[in-house]
Amino acid sequence: xxxxxxxxxxxxxxxxxxxxxxxDLFFSFLGVGLSGFGGVLPWARRMMVEQKQWMSAEEFxxxxxxxxxxxxxxxxxxxxxxxxxxxxxVGAIVACVGLCGAPLVLxxxxxALYAHYGELxxxxxxxxxxxxxxxxxxxxxxxxxxxxxFRPHARWGLVLVVPVFAAIGVLRLPLLGVxxxxxxxxxxxxxxxxx
Amino acid sequence: xxxxxxxxxxxxRHCLVVSVLAVGGTSSVLPxxxxxxxxxxxxxxxxxxxxxxxxxxxxxGPNMMIVPLIGWxxxxxxxxxxxxxxxxxxxxxxxxLIAGAWDRYRHARWRIVVQSGLIPVTxxxxxxxxxxxxxxSDASLVAVAITLATAALTFFTRIxxxxxxxxxxxxGLAGVV
Numbered sequence: 448x449x450x451x452x453x454x455x456x457x458x459x460x461x462x463x464x465x466x467x468x469x470x471d472l473f474f475s476f477l478g479v480g481l482s483g484f485g486g487v488l489p490w491a492r493r494m495m496v497e498q499k500q501w502m503s504a505e506e507f508x509x510x511x512x513x514x515x516x517x518x519x520x521x522x523x524x525x526x527x528x529x530x531x532x533x534x535x536x537v538g539a540i541v542a543c544v545g546l547c548g549a550p551l552v553l554x555x556x557x558x559a560l561y562a563h564y565g566e567l568x569x570x571x572x573x574x575x576x577x578x579x580x581x582x583x584x585x586x587x588x589x590x591x592x593x594x595x596x597f598r599p600h601a602r603w604g605l606v607l608v609v610p611v612f613a614a615i616g617v618l619r620l621p622l623l624g625v626x627x628x629x630x631x632x633x634x635x636x637x638x639x640x641x642x
Numbered sequence: 643x644x645x646x647x648x649x650x651x652x653x654x655r656h657c658l659v660v661s662v663l664a665v666g667g668t669s670s671v672l673p674x675x676x677x678x679x680x681x682x683x684x685x686x687x688x689x690x691x692x693x694x695x696x697x698x699x700x701x702x703g704p705n706m707m708i709v710p711l712i713g714w715x716x717x718x719x720x721x722x723x724x725x726x727x728x729x730x731x732x733x734x735x736x737x738x739l740i741a742g743a744w745d746r747y748r749h750a751r752w753r754i755v756v757q758s759g760l761i762p763v764t765x766x767x768x769x770x771x772x773x774x775x776x777x778x779s780d781a782s783l784v785a786v787a788i789t790l791a792t793a794a795l796t797f798f799t800r801i802x803x804x805x806x807x808x809x810x811x812x813x814g815l816a817g818v819v
Contacts, residue, residue, distance in 0.1 A: 582776040
Protein backbone atom coordinates (compact mmCIF):
# COMPACT_ATOMS: atom_id res chain seq x y z
CA UNK A 448 0.00 0.00 0.00
CA UNK A 449 1.42 3.32 -1.06
CA UNK A 450 0.45 6.06 1.35
CA UNK A 451 -0.48 9.48 0.09
CA UNK A 452 2.61 11.68 0.19
CA UNK A 453 2.25 14.38 2.83
CA UNK A 454 3.56 17.87 2.32
CA UNK A 455 7.36 17.98 2.17
CA UNK A 456 8.68 18.52 5.66
CA UNK A 457 11.20 21.11 4.54
CA UNK A 458 8.38 23.54 3.73
CA UNK A 459 7.49 25.91 6.59
CA UNK A 460 3.90 25.81 7.87
CA UNK A 461 1.72 28.44 6.23
CA UNK A 462 2.26 31.79 7.90
CA UNK A 463 -0.88 32.86 9.73
CA UNK A 464 0.32 36.22 10.99
CA UNK A 465 1.21 38.38 8.04
CA UNK A 466 1.67 41.89 9.40
CA UNK A 467 -0.45 44.39 7.47
CA UNK A 468 0.79 47.97 7.11
CA UNK A 469 -1.45 51.04 7.38
CA UNK A 470 -2.27 51.10 3.66
CA ASP A 471 -3.11 47.40 3.66
CA LEU A 472 -5.37 47.86 6.71
CA PHE A 473 -7.19 50.76 5.07
CA PHE A 474 -7.80 49.16 1.69
CA SER A 475 -8.61 45.71 3.08
CA PHE A 476 -11.30 47.11 5.37
CA LEU A 477 -12.50 49.35 2.55
CA GLY A 478 -13.08 46.18 0.52
CA VAL A 479 -14.85 44.48 3.43
CA GLY A 480 -17.08 47.53 3.93
CA LEU A 481 -18.17 47.43 0.31
CA SER A 482 -18.92 43.71 0.21
CA GLY A 483 -21.99 41.95 1.45
CA PHE A 484 -24.95 43.82 2.88
CA GLY A 485 -26.72 43.99 6.20
CA GLY A 486 -23.76 42.52 8.02
CA VAL A 487 -20.22 42.06 6.77
CA LEU A 488 -18.72 39.87 9.50
CA PRO A 489 -18.40 36.78 7.26
CA TRP A 490 -16.53 38.90 4.71
CA ALA A 491 -14.16 40.21 7.35
CA ARG A 492 -13.40 36.64 8.38
CA ARG A 493 -12.79 35.56 4.79
CA MET A 494 -10.43 38.48 4.19
CA MET A 495 -8.41 38.24 7.42
CA VAL A 496 -8.26 34.48 7.98
CA GLU A 497 -8.43 32.94 4.51
CA GLN A 498 -7.18 35.48 1.99
CA LYS A 499 -4.62 37.68 3.76
CA GLN A 500 -3.83 35.27 6.60
CA TRP A 501 -3.41 38.01 9.16
CA MET A 502 -4.58 35.60 11.86
CA SER A 503 -5.70 32.01 12.49
CA ALA A 504 -9.36 30.98 12.76
CA GLU A 505 -8.87 30.64 16.54
CA GLU A 506 -7.53 34.17 16.86
CA PHE A 507 -10.47 35.45 14.84
CA UNK A 508 -12.91 33.67 17.16
CA UNK A 509 -11.13 35.19 20.15
CA UNK A 510 -11.38 38.73 18.75
CA UNK A 511 -15.03 38.15 17.84
CA UNK A 512 -15.86 37.05 21.39
CA UNK A 513 -14.46 40.33 22.72
CA UNK A 514 -16.48 42.30 20.13
CA UNK A 515 -19.63 40.51 21.24
CA UNK A 516 -18.85 41.15 24.90
CA UNK A 517 -18.62 44.93 24.47
CA UNK A 518 -21.74 46.86 23.32
CA UNK A 519 -21.77 48.57 19.93
CA UNK A 520 -21.64 47.57 16.28
CA UNK A 521 -19.55 44.38 16.24
CA UNK A 522 -17.82 44.86 12.92
CA UNK A 523 -16.72 48.40 13.83
CA UNK A 524 -15.27 47.12 17.11
CA UNK A 525 -13.50 44.40 15.17
CA UNK A 526 -11.84 46.88 12.81
CA UNK A 527 -10.61 48.85 15.84
CA UNK A 528 -9.18 45.73 17.49
CA UNK A 529 -7.46 44.48 14.35
CA UNK A 530 -6.03 47.91 13.51
CA UNK A 531 -4.77 48.24 17.08
CA UNK A 532 -3.18 44.82 17.00
CA UNK A 533 -1.02 45.53 13.96
CA UNK A 534 -0.49 49.30 13.93
CA UNK A 535 -1.56 50.68 17.31
CA UNK A 536 -3.83 53.71 17.67
CA VAL A 537 -3.26 55.00 14.12
CA GLY A 538 -4.01 51.51 12.78
CA ALA A 539 -7.27 51.38 14.74
CA ILE A 540 -8.42 54.71 13.30
CA VAL A 541 -7.31 53.85 9.75
CA ALA A 542 -9.08 50.46 9.78
CA CYS A 543 -12.29 51.96 11.20
CA VAL A 544 -12.37 54.83 8.68
CA GLY A 545 -11.60 52.37 5.87
CA LEU A 546 -14.52 50.19 6.93
CA CYS A 547 -17.14 52.91 7.43
CA GLY A 548 -16.10 55.65 4.98
CA ALA A 549 -17.38 54.32 1.67
CA PRO A 550 -20.65 52.83 3.01
CA LEU A 551 -21.32 56.16 4.77
CA VAL A 552 -20.92 58.11 1.53
CA LEU A 553 -23.13 55.60 -0.28
CA UNK A 554 -25.78 55.69 2.47
CA UNK A 555 -25.91 59.49 2.36
CA UNK A 556 -26.33 59.46 -1.42
CA UNK A 557 -29.18 56.93 -1.13
CA UNK A 558 -30.72 58.93 1.73
CA ALA A 559 -30.57 62.11 -0.33
CA LEU A 560 -32.18 60.33 -3.29
CA TYR A 561 -34.94 59.10 -0.98
CA ALA A 562 -35.49 62.62 0.37
CA HIS A 563 -35.78 64.05 -3.17
CA TYR A 564 -37.66 61.30 -4.97
CA GLY A 565 -39.39 59.41 -2.14
CA GLU A 566 -42.76 60.90 -3.11
CA LEU A 567 -42.68 59.54 -6.67
CA UNK A 568 -45.05 56.55 -6.89
CA UNK A 569 -42.39 54.24 -8.36
CA UNK A 570 -39.78 55.10 -5.69
CA UNK A 571 -42.45 54.97 -3.00
CA UNK A 572 -43.40 51.46 -4.11
CA UNK A 573 -39.80 50.32 -4.38
CA UNK A 574 -39.07 51.50 -0.84
CA UNK A 575 -42.23 49.82 0.48
CA UNK A 576 -41.16 46.52 -1.06
CA UNK A 577 -37.60 46.84 0.25
CA UNK A 578 -38.83 47.75 3.74
CA UNK A 579 -41.20 44.77 3.86
CA UNK A 580 -38.39 42.37 2.85
CA UNK A 581 -35.93 44.12 5.19
CA UNK A 582 -38.16 43.48 8.18
CA UNK A 583 -38.36 39.85 7.08
CA UNK A 584 -34.56 39.67 7.30
CA UNK A 585 -34.50 40.81 10.90
CA UNK A 586 -37.33 38.39 11.73
CA UNK A 587 -35.22 35.57 10.29
CA UNK A 588 -32.25 36.69 12.41
CA UNK A 589 -34.49 36.63 15.49
CA UNK A 590 -35.68 33.10 14.63
CA UNK A 591 -32.10 31.89 14.16
CA UNK A 592 -31.14 33.32 17.54
CA UNK A 593 -34.19 31.77 19.23
CA UNK A 594 -33.53 28.27 17.89
CA UNK A 595 -30.71 27.23 20.31
CA UNK A 596 -32.81 28.38 23.29
CA PHE A 597 -35.09 25.37 22.86
CA ARG A 598 -32.32 22.94 23.80
CA PRO A 599 -32.95 21.57 27.30
CA HIS A 600 -29.94 23.17 29.01
CA ALA A 601 -30.59 26.58 27.46
CA ARG A 602 -34.34 26.82 28.04
CA TRP A 603 -33.90 29.06 31.10
CA GLY A 604 -33.10 31.88 28.66
CA LEU A 605 -36.79 32.06 27.66
CA VAL A 606 -37.49 33.42 31.14
CA LEU A 607 -35.63 36.54 29.94
CA VAL A 608 -36.49 36.58 26.24
CA VAL A 609 -40.25 36.80 26.77
CA PRO A 610 -40.32 39.74 29.23
CA VAL A 611 -37.62 41.65 27.29
CA PHE A 612 -39.62 41.18 24.08
CA ALA A 613 -42.86 42.27 25.76
CA ALA A 614 -41.30 45.29 27.49
CA ILE A 615 -39.47 46.61 24.42
CA GLY A 616 -41.53 45.33 21.48
CA VAL A 617 -45.08 45.57 22.85
CA LEU A 618 -45.03 48.04 25.75
CA ARG A 619 -42.26 50.18 24.16
CA LEU A 620 -40.57 50.85 27.49
CA PRO A 621 -37.20 52.72 27.58
CA LEU A 622 -34.24 50.42 26.86
CA LEU A 623 -32.08 51.75 29.71
CA GLY A 624 -34.61 50.74 32.39
CA VAL A 625 -35.27 47.33 30.82
CA UNK A 626 -31.56 46.50 30.63
CA UNK A 627 -30.97 47.80 34.16
CA UNK A 628 -33.56 45.30 35.43
CA UNK A 629 -33.12 42.35 33.08
CA UNK A 630 -29.32 42.22 32.70
CA UNK A 631 -28.68 41.56 36.43
CA UNK A 632 -31.44 38.91 36.43
CA UNK A 633 -29.86 37.26 33.39
CA UNK A 634 -26.38 37.34 34.88
CA UNK A 635 -27.74 35.99 38.16
CA UNK A 636 -29.52 33.12 36.39
CA UNK A 637 -26.40 32.34 34.33
CA UNK A 638 -24.32 32.30 37.50
CA UNK A 639 -26.80 29.98 39.22
CA UNK A 640 -26.93 27.71 36.14
CA UNK A 641 -23.14 27.33 35.87
CA UNK A 642 -22.55 26.70 39.57
CA UNK B 643 -38.89 73.46 14.45
CA UNK B 644 -35.94 73.33 16.79
CA UNK B 645 -32.57 74.93 16.05
CA UNK B 646 -29.80 73.07 14.29
CA UNK B 647 -27.41 73.23 17.25
CA UNK B 648 -30.04 71.87 19.57
CA UNK B 649 -30.88 69.11 17.09
CA UNK B 650 -27.21 68.08 16.86
CA UNK B 651 -26.93 68.02 20.63
CA UNK B 652 -30.02 65.80 20.91
CA UNK B 653 -28.68 63.45 18.21
CA UNK B 654 -25.34 63.22 20.01
CA ARG B 655 -27.00 62.53 23.36
CA HIS B 656 -29.35 59.84 22.11
CA CYS B 657 -26.77 58.09 19.91
CA LEU B 658 -24.38 57.99 22.87
CA VAL B 659 -27.01 56.37 25.12
CA VAL B 660 -28.01 53.88 22.43
CA SER B 661 -24.39 52.96 21.62
CA VAL B 662 -23.51 51.90 25.15
CA LEU B 663 -26.76 49.92 25.44
CA ALA B 664 -26.21 48.09 22.13
CA VAL B 665 -25.54 44.68 23.64
CA GLY B 666 -25.25 42.32 20.70
CA GLY B 667 -24.94 45.13 18.14
CA THR B 668 -27.16 47.49 16.16
CA SER B 669 -30.09 45.07 15.78
CA SER B 670 -30.70 45.23 19.53
CA VAL B 671 -31.36 48.96 19.65
CA LEU B 672 -33.74 49.54 16.72
CA PRO B 673 -36.80 49.71 19.03
CA UNK B 674 -35.07 52.30 21.24
CA UNK B 675 -34.16 54.39 18.18
CA UNK B 676 -37.77 54.14 16.98
CA UNK B 677 -39.08 55.10 20.43
CA UNK B 678 -36.73 58.08 20.66
CA UNK B 679 -36.76 59.56 17.16
CA UNK B 680 -40.21 58.53 15.85
CA UNK B 681 -42.44 58.35 18.94
CA UNK B 682 -40.94 60.89 21.34
CA UNK B 683 -39.13 63.51 19.23
CA UNK B 684 -41.27 62.90 16.11
CA UNK B 685 -38.37 63.82 13.85
CA UNK B 686 -39.19 60.99 11.46
CA UNK B 687 -42.35 59.21 10.40
CA UNK B 688 -42.79 55.44 10.66
CA UNK B 689 -42.31 55.36 6.92
CA UNK B 690 -38.97 57.26 7.06
CA UNK B 691 -37.73 54.90 9.77
CA UNK B 692 -38.68 51.84 7.74
CA UNK B 693 -37.17 53.35 4.57
CA UNK B 694 -33.83 54.12 6.27
CA UNK B 695 -33.67 50.68 7.78
CA UNK B 696 -34.38 49.15 4.38
CA UNK B 697 -31.81 51.37 2.61
CA UNK B 698 -29.24 50.38 5.24
CA UNK B 699 -29.99 46.71 4.60
CA UNK B 700 -29.93 46.96 0.82
CA UNK B 701 -26.68 48.96 0.69
CA UNK B 702 -23.32 47.28 1.33
CA GLY B 703 -21.44 47.81 4.59
CA PRO B 704 -22.03 47.50 8.34
CA ASN B 705 -25.72 47.12 9.26
CA MET B 706 -25.65 50.29 11.38
CA MET B 707 -26.30 52.62 8.43
CA ILE B 708 -29.75 53.52 9.76
CA VAL B 709 -27.92 55.66 12.36
CA PRO B 710 -26.17 58.08 9.94
CA LEU B 711 -29.32 58.12 7.78
CA ILE B 712 -31.37 59.37 10.74
CA GLY B 713 -28.59 61.91 11.37
CA TRP B 714 -28.84 62.98 7.72
CA UNK B 715 -32.61 63.32 7.92
CA UNK B 716 -32.46 65.56 10.98
CA UNK B 717 -29.36 67.70 10.43
CA UNK B 718 -27.72 66.99 7.07
CA UNK B 719 -24.02 66.23 6.78
CA UNK B 720 -23.28 67.46 10.32
CA UNK B 721 -25.94 65.05 11.52
CA UNK B 722 -24.25 62.18 9.68
CA UNK B 723 -20.90 62.91 11.32
CA UNK B 724 -22.25 63.50 14.83
CA UNK B 725 -24.53 60.43 14.83
CA UNK B 726 -21.82 58.13 13.46
CA UNK B 727 -19.16 59.41 15.86
CA UNK B 728 -21.40 59.12 18.89
CA UNK B 729 -22.70 55.70 17.89
CA UNK B 730 -19.33 54.15 17.00
CA UNK B 731 -16.97 56.23 19.16
CA UNK B 732 -17.78 55.16 22.73
CA UNK B 733 -17.80 51.39 22.00
CA UNK B 734 -14.59 51.77 19.96
CA UNK B 735 -12.79 53.58 22.78
CA UNK B 736 -14.12 51.04 25.27
CA UNK B 737 -12.91 48.07 23.24
CA UNK B 738 -9.56 49.72 22.53
CA LEU B 739 -8.95 50.10 26.26
CA ILE B 740 -10.21 46.63 27.23
CA ALA B 741 -8.26 44.83 24.49
CA GLY B 742 -4.98 44.73 26.42
CA ALA B 743 -6.57 43.09 29.45
CA TRP B 744 -8.82 40.71 27.51
CA ASP B 745 -6.43 37.75 27.58
CA ARG B 746 -6.53 37.84 31.35
CA TYR B 747 -10.36 37.84 31.48
CA ARG B 748 -11.24 35.70 28.49
CA HIS B 749 -11.42 32.50 30.51
CA ALA B 750 -12.48 34.09 33.79
CA ARG B 751 -15.72 32.69 35.18
CA TRP B 752 -17.35 36.12 35.67
CA ARG B 753 -16.73 36.94 32.00
CA ILE B 754 -18.43 33.75 30.83
CA VAL B 755 -21.31 34.24 33.29
CA VAL B 756 -21.89 37.89 32.26
CA GLN B 757 -21.82 37.02 28.57
CA SER B 758 -24.15 34.03 28.82
CA GLY B 759 -26.52 36.05 31.02
CA LEU B 760 -26.73 38.81 28.42
CA ILE B 761 -27.36 36.52 25.43
CA PRO B 762 -31.09 35.92 26.22
CA VAL B 763 -31.53 39.68 26.79
CA THR B 764 -30.01 40.29 23.35
CA UNK B 765 -32.31 37.70 21.76
CA UNK B 766 -35.36 39.34 23.33
CA UNK B 767 -34.20 42.70 21.96
CA UNK B 768 -33.72 41.36 18.41
CA UNK B 769 -37.20 39.76 18.53
CA UNK B 770 -38.60 43.15 19.60
CA UNK B 771 -36.68 44.78 16.74
CA UNK B 772 -38.33 42.42 14.27
CA UNK B 773 -41.77 43.42 15.57
CA UNK B 774 -41.09 47.18 15.66
CA UNK B 775 -39.50 47.28 12.19
CA UNK B 776 -42.33 45.16 10.73
CA UNK B 777 -44.97 47.43 12.26
CA UNK B 778 -43.23 50.48 10.79
CA SER B 779 -42.73 48.79 7.39
CA ASP B 780 -45.88 46.86 6.64
CA ALA B 781 -48.78 49.10 5.66
CA SER B 782 -50.60 46.52 3.54
CA LEU B 783 -51.39 42.81 3.57
CA VAL B 784 -49.08 42.30 0.61
CA ALA B 785 -46.25 43.89 2.62
CA VAL B 786 -46.96 41.54 5.54
CA ALA B 787 -46.86 38.60 3.12
CA ILE B 788 -43.49 39.77 1.74
CA THR B 789 -42.11 40.07 5.29
CA LEU B 790 -43.27 36.54 6.18
CA ALA B 791 -42.02 35.07 2.90
CA THR B 792 -38.59 36.73 3.27
CA ALA B 793 -38.31 35.56 6.87
CA ALA B 794 -39.23 31.98 5.91
CA LEU B 795 -36.92 31.94 2.89
CA THR B 796 -33.96 33.25 4.93
CA PHE B 797 -34.64 31.00 7.90
CA PHE B 798 -35.34 27.71 6.12
CA THR B 799 -33.12 27.91 3.02
CA ARG B 800 -29.61 29.00 2.16
CA ILE B 801 -30.76 31.18 -0.72
CA UNK B 802 -29.01 34.57 -0.68
CA UNK B 803 -31.55 37.00 0.88
CA UNK B 804 -30.46 39.59 -1.69
CA UNK B 805 -32.84 37.80 -4.09
CA UNK B 806 -35.75 38.36 -1.71
CA UNK B 807 -34.86 42.05 -1.41
CA UNK B 808 -34.61 42.38 -5.20
CA UNK B 809 -37.91 40.57 -5.80
CA UNK B 810 -39.68 42.69 -3.18
CA UNK B 811 -38.23 45.88 -4.68
CA UNK B 812 -39.54 44.83 -8.13
CA UNK B 813 -42.99 44.06 -6.73
CA GLY B 814 -42.97 47.49 -5.10
CA LEU B 815 -41.83 49.15 -8.31
CA ALA B 816 -44.73 47.46 -10.12
CA GLY B 817 -47.10 49.05 -7.61
CA VAL B 818 -48.23 45.81 -5.99
CA VAL B 819 -47.12 46.49 -2.38
